[in-house]
Amino acid sequence: MRPVRLCCTCLAAGLLVGVTPGLSGEDTPLRVLFPADHAILTSGRFELLCVVPGASAGAPRPRLRVDGKEAKWEPYELPVLVSRLAMAPGPHQITVGPVKLQVWVRGDRAGPGPAGWPVLNCHPGGPAGWRDCSACHEVTRAAGRAKVGQPREPAACAECHPSGAFELAHFHPARPLAACHQCHALHGSTGPSLLKAPPKQLCAKCHD
Numbered sequence: 001m002r003p004v005r006l007c008c009t010c011l012a013a014g015l016l017v018g019v020t021p022g023l024s025g026e027d028t029p030l031r032v033l034f035p036a037d038h039a040i041l042t043s044g045r046f047e048l049l050c051v052v053p054g055a056s057a058g059a060p061r062p063r064l065r066v067d068g069k070e071a072k073w074e075p076y077e078l079p080v081l082v083s084r085l086a087m088a089p090g091p092h093q094i095t096v097g098p099v100k101l102q103v104w105v106r107g108d109r110a111g112p113g114p115a116g117w118p119v120l121n122c123h124p125g126g127p128a129g130w131r132d133c134s135a136c137h138e139v140t141r142a143a144g145r146a147k148v149g150q151p152r153e154p155a156a157c158a159e160c161h162p163s164g165a166f167e168l169a170h171f172h173p174a175r176p177l178a179a180c181h182q183c184h185a186l187h188g189s190t191g192p193s194l195l196k197a198p199p200k201q202l203c204a205k206c207h208d
Contacts (some may be wrong), residue, residue: 004088008024022184023170024051024066029053030050030052030062030096031050031051031052031053032049032050032096032099033050034046034047034122034187034188035101035120035188036101036120036190037102038101038102038103038114038117039103039104039120039122040103040104040106040112040113040114040117040118040120041087041103041104041106041122042106042119042121042122044086044087044088044107045084045086045087045130046085048083048084048085048094048096049080050081050082050096050185051079051080052078052203053178054079054194055079056080057078057147059078061068061073061099062096062097063095063096064083065094065095066085066087066092066093066097067092067093068093071083072127075144075145075146076133076145076146077145077146077148078146080133084130084131087103087105088105088110090104090107090109091111092104092105098136099203104117106119119190120188120190120195121190122187123185123187123188123189123194133146134146135156136156136157136186137149137150137152137156138150138151151181151186153181154174154179154180159203163187170196182202182205183196183197183202184196
């Protein structure tokens with residue numbers, strides 16, 4: 001998802017890797033949603049998530065390589081690109097078309113990772129790492145491909161986070177915060193509780 005290099009501040013503010021010249025020589029923006037460049041991953045089993053805004057369903061997909069070896073895309077319809085990866089602890093390079101990402105997978109033998117690189121938490125967490133997009137998004141399937149729609153907010157979130165626990169944690173009625181992505185980076189974040197920014201900064205968007 002340019003060679004993309006994000007500082008810790010950018011990552012904590014919300015996970016999103018910017019735009020680069022895109023597919024088949026066209027100026028198509030390619031964004032990597034997960035993982036971020038120069039980040040430390042807590043698990044080597046994760047889904048590489050990209051989006052190509054405006055791409056038609058039949059457009060060619062960019063070449064995907066992991067440590068120089070070809071990797072495959074899962075059968076999702078553009079503009080979404082998904083690849084399920086399983087990486088050993090240590091350093092890795094992911095190349096999506098012209099974009100290069102450097103990541104480090106934590107492990108007992110690999111060490112904690114390069115100094116200054118932020119730890120990137122995946123959502124949802126857990127050792128399994130892979131989860132179908134339909135757990136959180138509206139997904140339709142046709143002709144062997146899955147089409148990913150909007151996130152099912154807040155219904156999908158409530159499946160794991162009961163409303164009572166929500167209000168205790170947020171000190172706030174649930175309804176005005178129904179769009180969870182206002183404050184949380186839903187695919188992953190370097191911040192606590194997957195926050196896009198410090199709580200005071202987020203609250204100041206609506207409160208003086």
